[in-house]
Amino acid sequence: MIFEKILNPKDYISHHLHHLQFNLSTFHLINENSHINPFYIINLDSLFFSFILGCFFLFFFKKATHVNINKIPNTFQIIIEIIIKFVNKNIKEIYSKSNNLIGPLSLTIFIWVFLMNCMDLIPIDFLPEISKHFLNLPSMRIVPSADINITLSMSFAVLFLIIFYSIKIKTFKGFLKEIITTPFNHPTLYIINFILEIINLLSKPISLGLRLFGNMYAGEMIFILISGLIPWWMQWLLNIPWAIFHILVITLQAFIFMILTIVYLSMASKKH
Numbered sequence: 001m002i003f004e005k006i007l008n009p010k011d012y013i014s015h016h017l018h019h020l021q022f023n024l025s026t027f028h029l030i031n032e033n034s035h036i037n038p039f040y041i042i043n044l045d046s047l048f049f050s051f052i053l054g055c056f057f058l059f060f061f062k063k064a065t066h067v068n069i070n071k072i073p074n075t076f077q078i079i080i081e082i083i084i085k086f087v088n089k090n091i092k093e094i095y096s097k098s099n100n101l102i103g104p105l106s107l108t109i110f111i112w113v114f115l116m117n118c119m120d121l122i123p124i125d126f127l128p129e130i131s132k133h134f135l136n137l138p139s140m141r142i143v144p145s146a147d148i149n150i151t152l153s154m155s156f157a158v159l160f161l162i163i164f165y166s167i168k169i170k171t172f173k174g175f176l177k178e179i180i181t182t183p184f185n186h187p188t189l190y191i192i193n194f195i196l197e198i199i200n201l202l203s204k205p206i207s208l209g210l211r212l213f214g215n216m217y218a219g220e221m222i223f224i225l226i227s228g229l230i231p232w233w234m235q236w237l238l239n240i241p242w243a244i245f246h247i248l249v250i251t252l253q254a255f256i257f258m259i260l261t262i263v264y265l266s267m268a269s270k271k272h
Contacts, residue, residue, distance in 0.1 A: 019043040046147040053115040110258040116145040117250030145216040155209035166268040
């Protein structure tokens with residue numbers, strides 16, 4: 001791989017931007033140069049790492065709950081408690097109602113997105129080279145949040161919750177009335193209101209998913225460019241500063257995704 005990127009950096013960069021894809025119509029892995037209808041394609045690497053990181057999150061947070069009341073909590077349990085208090089503090093400041101779902105949902109979003117973003121800090125060639133030599137896989141991308149399918153799937157799940165709580169709290173009639181009478185409460189403008197509110201409703205998950213995808217894709221691209229265009233013995237001059245800055249980016253993106261989810265659900269839970 002090192003000689004490949006020296007001889008042809010374009011192919012090296014293109015290779016690292018290609019997912020490990022599976023064709024549902026033929027049940028075969030897809031090569032980089034294959035042209036298949038995207039409807040039948042799933043990105044196996046994004047699904048795999050999302051699932052593994054979700055299990056990782058559940059396992060360690062479940063383990064942290066096993067506290068012996070006769071012993072002082074260890075460092076790991078203290079860190080988990082700080083994270084939970086941080087999430088609860090933000091919920092109390094934004095979400096005024098009592099809801100048994102909003103706390104676990106916000107914590108899951110924050111930690112899960114953070115873990116997916118953290119995959120960007122693993123060296124570019126490390127896991128792809130291991131999978132190539134030991135599993136003979138043609139390609140692999142390890143950052144699930146740099147896949148627009150993952151980010152939009154999460155954001156449309158948030159959209160489903162927005163609609164669900166809007167109907168649950170305001171009833172379907174109240175929800176529909178709010179859509180057709182906002183912002184212009186006049187019968188002649190109901191159609192315009194409906195179009196504007198539907199666009200506003202759909203723009204929330206789309207902007208939520210695209211924001212996360214854009215930032216993580218750009219961060220991954222910079223690491224790939226550094227690895228593909230700069231000699232290996234000079235890469236640390238750029239990789240280390242960018243990785244340190246990127247720690248702030250991945251944390252901030254997870255926080256923004258969580259906060260906007262709370263804000264959108266809070267807006268959906270209020271009667272106008």
